[in-house]
Amino acid sequence: MKAPRFGRRERPVVDPIGRPLNDPARELRDAEARGDASAVDVIADPEPTELERITGWLDERTGLAGLVRTTLRKVFPDHWSFLLGEIALFCFIILVATGTFLTFFFVPSASQTTYAGPYPPLQGATVSEAYNSVLRLSFDVKAGLLMRQVHHWTAVVFVAVIVAHLSRVFFTGAFRRPREINWLIGFGLLTFALAEGFTGYSLPDDLLSGTGARIAYSAAISIPLIGPYVASLLFGGEFPTAAFLPRFFVLHVMLLPALFAGAIVAHVGLVFLQKHTQFRVGRAREDNVVGRHFWPGQAFVSGGLFFLTAAVVALLGGLVQINPIWAYGPFDAPIVSSPAQPDWYVGWLDGSLRIFPPFEPVILGITIPSAFVPGVVIPGILFTIVGIWPFIERRVTGDRAPHNLLDWPWESPFRAATGAAILGLFAILTLAGGNDVLSAFLDLPIESLTWLFRFLVLAFPIAVWLVVYALCRSRQRYPAPDERPKGGIRLVRNATGGWEEAE
Amino acid sequence: MNRRERRAERLVLACFAVTFLTGLGLLGVYTLGGDTQVQGVLLALCLGGLGAGIVLWAQELMSNEERVEERHPLGTGPEGSAAVAEALTDEAGFSRRRVLQGGLVAALGGLAAALAIPVLSLGPAPGRSLFETPWKKGLHLVGFDNQPVKADAIPQDGVVTVFPEGFPGSADGQTLLIHAGADRLQLQGDAATWAPNGFVAYSKVCTHAGCPVGLYRAAQGQLICPCHQSTFDVMQGAVPVFGPAARPLPQLPIQLEADGTFTALGDFSEPVGPSFWDMRLGG
Amino acid sequence: MAGLAALGAALLATGVAWAVSPAAPDPQAATNAAAADQTVVDAGRGLFTANCAACHGPAGQGGSGGPSLVGAGAASADFYLRTGRMPLSAPGQRVVRQPAHFDDAEIQALVAYVASLGSGPAIPQVSSGGELHQGWQLFQANCAACHNATGAGNAIGGGYVAVGLGNADPTTIGEATIIGPGAMPAFAFDDQSLADIAAYIRFLQDAPTPGGAPIGQVGPVAEGFIGVAIGLPLLILVSLLAARRGKPEEQNP
Structure with a gap:
């Protein structure tokens, strides 16, 4: 042969x-x-x-x-910030891989059983099958705890990378015509990721996850006219129910990943059709793409990046403990631990609930519950603004031209200032979501911190807007280093021993 | 192959060697018991070596020649969209049948209604469930063990979580029984009569987002919810004094029995837990 | 000074008694016993006048700076003195855990004096025979809401902090549940329950963290911080490294 x-x-x-x-x-x-x-x-x-x-x-x-x-x-422009989206995709792949492993051990059931594993204080405790199975996965399955922690850490950095990628797209104006649809798809991916994170957080049925589900139920029930029905349909009755665990499980491992995967295909497919945007450097023009061939150069870099991403989350998963559910104990409706926080990417929503003033008007006998405005209306408004930003900006600037060359962030002061202000607002809300932990850490009363955040949530975004706007304007007045003539002046010795400028 | 390339090749090989060795090491550690930290570090090295090797290979040993690709306009212009519109409408049997088109839309509306059936099966209509708890007149206040709680088991400034007899652990029946002291309580009207010997009982479910209001700062007589820091003044009928909650914790009418146990005089005077739109309309 | 010398002698005698006793009673029993000894009480009165009377009044009846200690009992005095929460160097200062200001003999004397002011709770004897699972149940139901299910503690509003229980010994735990110091409510646990809770807190203090660094045991806030402040920068670093050009650029032919 x-x-x-x-x-x-x-x-x-x-x-x-x-x-x-x-x-x-x-x-x-x-x-x-x-x-x-x-x-x-x-x-x-x-x-x-x-x-x-x-x-x-x-x-x-x-x-x-x-x-x-x-x-x-195919030619791929190479700038490090263009790799953030790839890292997010790699995180998703790692989540699917580790998550598949976890499903082989997880029991999505609220039925009660008696704990008989190796963790001494819980021996004899009545716990749900779900909680029991996660403990078994953590203590009895070899490498199970590592897989669980890698899964959770990947989820934590996943959303952070998505936000970084979204920020890159936002501040460089990559969402402009003809890429508005891809902005919307990307925004959908962000919301799916948040929903994935929240449903996943709720699955181990520990004290924290039950508290989180409880708050989600309360936000749902707060919607005027339909709230009690929405909450009952979602949870299968009045909280706590036995139904919500298997439901969240199906959402977490089937529906949401399927939606996410479908949206990723559309997201990447559109990048393929429309070709990648590029910065205005070198030979890059509106009507070309300058960079590296996909094969082998870019493919090797991306492939290597996948393993490097996996290495980072493996390191976190191996060395830093996350969500030690054995220490929190199983969910039990009358029991609570303090502090009680969601994972960081839902922290802004918790912060909104924490710092909003008590507001529960009764209009014609209809109660507007105190959780409604901070828990439903404000998140709705903020996410709508982010979601439809390409159309808002087009309305404000009147710029309808197609763009394949990216802006540097300072080239559009209005956009940069607004984006920074929105990020600042989310940052303040996220910090407010940890006001009790910060209170203990900074040795300041919770009440003072809450008032500080109530002030900052209004003042900080405005201040950030003004500062960023001013910085961008002043940056525009001076050319960037790479826009100046290259190399300066070259002097050469002339025949008479003096100096003169070379060509 | 120049010196630089030879060096790069050795480096890439070294990276791959790290992956090979740590991979075997990982298997060994796993077999010997599997410490999570050691496994995590080995796994990170195993993956990192592979990633670094592949990236270095591409960077150091492959062409990094800058390529330029033309970018063509995506749209096909007015003719294209006209052609699509024509393709969609040139069949008169579809585009001219306005009545049928309307009928199709109406039929789809009917289908949507039909599809609501499985959705509506997902949960019962709330009905009265949000207005009621298991508390009834005559039920003892019991602990987690379903045993009646006795007054002498709660010292001054003490607090204990109680449930309706027969419903230990009840989510909407969970109640805090607090020995506030008759001299510190400042309750008015019926509320005062529901607090025998300085013992007062409030729903433990926060009126904001439903968390158990588990923190009792006895010195100030204030209950705090750990989720969003709503703070309630126990002495004044659990009115909210700080944080996002806007409604007092409902008070449970109780009486002290001769044997030192407590019984309920009825259910809470208003719905417990997070507010909902028709709570003041009576359902 | 003579009082102190007498006290020292008394303590020495007690120490000898411990050494010879087959079942050595713990120091708290000694402190309770010392409360009955008039010479010890007198020594305590001297220390009290010098260190405490400015706020609590010359006879412990309370004053402008501090509450009455009549009826506070040995448990309360022992708790505040042994955990260094008292004395304050000025009235109105924050009451926080510190190294004890007095040595053991002085604390015993002060405790004896405060106990002599009126009837109050004695220092509890917390046995070491606690049952872990019972302790866990009691802790979850009564303590976790403020002190954190992990025992790491948390801020509870009003400028108060529910302390971390990392160095709480069984006697301190028992005293705290009886007297409800600071903002803490009081509890009336029976002896067995107290021993159970103490056993569980002891377990928490040396609890293994099989997942790795416990990052403060405060949950998602610390985890989110690590994810955003370490995980994300690491990934950005990785993308910077991946995007770097390794060798000098080749020219387009």
């Missing part, structure tokens, strides 16, 4: 538009002139390599050779 030849052939076969690059007729003439019989054979009827046989087999059945070649030769 002949050894397969995967090596690259001497000559490329076709150019990008499919014309033969070489001239077999001429080469055949040359070989005949030399009297090289074997070369004549090869040139007259070139034997395909093993790789060509495989690609040929696939192409006959799909007709995709042209598309695959275009893809391999």
